[in-house]
Structure formats: C-alpha cells, structure tokens
Amino acid sequence: MTFEVRIKKWHAVASWTWNAGDDVCGICRMPFDGCPPDGKYPGDDSPVVWGICTHAFHLQCINRWLQSQTEQKCPFCRRQWEFKQAVVGGEDESEDGAGT
Amino acid sequence: MSTAARKRLIRDFKRLQQDPPEGVNASPQAENIMTWNAIIFGPDETIWDGGVFKLSMEFSEDYPNKAPVVKFRTQLFHPNIYADGAICLDILQNQWSPIYDVSAILTSIQSLLSDPNPNSPANSEAARLYNEDRKEYNRRVKAMVEASWADDGEDEDAEEEEEA
Numbered sequence: 681m682t683f684e685v686r687i688k689k690w691h692a693v694a695s696w697t698w699n700a701g702d703d704v705c706g707i708c709r710m711p712f713d714g715c716p717p718d719g720k721y722p723g724d725d726s727p728v729v730w731g732i733c734t735h736a737f738h739l740q741c742i743n744r745w746l747q748s749q750t751e752q753k754c755p756f757c758r759r760q761w762e763f764k765q766a767v768v769g770g771e772d773e774s775e776d777g778a779g780t
Numbered sequence: 781m782s783t784a785a786r787k788r789l790i791r792d793f794k795r796l797q798q799d800p801p802e803g804v805n806a807s808p809q810a811e812n813i814m815t816w817n818a819i820i821f822g823p824d825e826t827i828w829d830g831g832v833f834k835l836s837m838e839f840s841e842d843y844p845n846k847a848p849v850v851k852f853r854t855q856l857f858h859p860n861i862y863a864d865g866a867i868c869l870d871i872l873q874n875q876w877s878p879i880y881d882v883s884a885i886l887t888s889i890q891s892l893l894s895d896p897n898p899n900s901p902a903n904s905e906a907a908r909l910y911n912e913d914r915k916e917y918n919r920r921v922k923a924m925v926e927a928s929w930a931d932d933g934e935d936e937d938a939e940e941e942e943e944a
C-alpha cells in the first residue's frame with residue numbers, strides 16, 4: 681500500500697502553531713520539532729502531518745502505523761485516517777471538491 | 781544499535797520515573813530493554829486491595845506499532861486471565877494503538893482486575909462465579925490476594941510450584 685503525500689506541501693505546515701493539543705508525537709513521544717526515531721535531521725526530514733480528524737503525527741510514524749494495519753485508523757480517535765490537505769494560513773480545511 | 785522500538789522504550793521508562801502512575805511499576809531487565817518486569821498493586825477499596833502481582837512484558841522491534849506480550853507471573857483468579865498468566869484485554873489485542881505506552885498498558889490491566897469483562901472469559905470458573913456467586917468469587921479472590929504476599933521473592937521457582 682502506498683500513500684501519495686507530497687512532502688513539499690508540508691514545509692508550510694511547519695510554521696503553524698501546533699494545535700494538536702500536545703507538541704509531542706503520540707507514537708514516538710518525541711517533540712514535533714525534533715527528530716522522529718528514524719530521522720537524522722530535525723525539520724525537513726521529519727514532517728508533521730495532520731489527519732482530517734485534526735490529530736497530528738510525524739509522517740514517518742503515522743505511515744509506519746498505517747502500513748502495519750489492514751484498517752487505516754487514527755491512533756488517537758480510531759476514526760478513518762485521511763491526510764488533511766495543507767492550507768497555508770488557513771484554519772479550516774478547504775477541500776478541493778470531493779467530499780466524504 | 782538503537783532502533784525506533786528501543787528509543788520509544790527508553791522514553792516510556794523515563795516517563796514512568798518522572799510521572800509514576802499510582803499502583804503500578806515497571807523496569808526493563810538490565811541486559812535487555814525489550815523485556816520488562818512489572819508489578820501491579822491491587823486497586824484500593826476493592827477485593828483486590830493489598831494484592832501484589834508480578835508481570836512480564838515482551839516487546840518486539842515493531843513496538844509501538846504492535847502490542848507487547850504481557851503475562852502475569854503471579855497466579856491469578858480472574859475471569860479474563862488464563863491459567864498461564866496470559867491476559868484477555870482488548871487493548872492488548874485488536875484495540876491496540878501505538879499511542880499506548882507502558883504506563884497506559886499497566887493502568888489498563890490494573891483496572892481490569894476490579895472491572896472484569898465476563899463476556900470474554902479466559903477462566904470459565906472465575907467468570908461463572910463472578911456472574912452467579914459473587915460471594916464465593918470474592919472469597920476466592922481474597923484468598924489469592926493473600927497468597928500473592930507469600931509469593932513475593934520466589935518468582936523464578938515456577939517449576940517447583942507445578943510439582944507441588
């Protein structure tokens with residue numbers, strides 16, 4: 681299973697204020713501004729991603745979880761995991777077209 | 781070599797020390813961080829009050845994407861605990877989530893003690909007594925709680941117990 685996430689998009693996200701309720705990734709327990717376990721450099725190498733449920737994780741961490749599962753669920757709320765689109769400066773999701 | 785699983789276990793251990801949850805304790809074995817020994821104290825003001833229960837936790841390199849294998853090493857009379865100490869608890873099986881850590885696992889097991897789920901029995905006699913004869917169930921649990929004190933310090937002698 682593959683996930684089409686263009687890392688480029690997420691650079692803008694890194695300038696957001698964290699609204700995940702916690703500034704630690706729930707999976708690896710490392711700070712979002714630090715390295716996930718397999719990352720070598722903070723920042724570029726450890727993008728933070730949000731689900732449409734608003735929960736945030738390191739991209740590597742959530743991908744490794746989803747790849748180990750048959751059902752794609754958010755580790756926090758168990759809702760269907762879908763990557764939220766990055767919206768620079770926006771607070772609400774402005775999805776392009778396709779609803780759920 | 782420090783893998784993602786090992787790094788996470790080190791963080792779990794730090795959190796246990798900095799912010800210890802009530803009534804549980806755990807630490808990795810000195811020579812192997814993938815194997816932990818844990819203790820759960822019976823919840824206060826329940827029939828389990830005063831019990832001291834030992835557990836082992838085996839983590840794989842897939843942790844925290846996979847739950848550890850957690851087993852009681854103290855003999856327990858409980859509807860959701862098998863004779864070999866294995867635990868029937870949803871978060872250790874199909875409801876596992878990688879956001880759980882050692883503290884969360886142990887506190888969940890602790891609350892399972894006083895709040896069993898008789899719909900998924902691992903010990904059919906305990907489940908039957910829990911449903912049909914609570915007085916006898918309580919008596920059996922209390923006897924076992926008392927036995928858990930005597931058990932202290934001789935956890936490695938499992939073979940001798942079986943012979944007796």
Ligand SMILES: [Zn+2]
Nearest residue numbers: 705708738741
């Ligand atoms: Zn992470």
Ligand SMILES: [Zn+2]
Nearest residue numbers: 733735754757
């Ligand atoms: Zn969520």
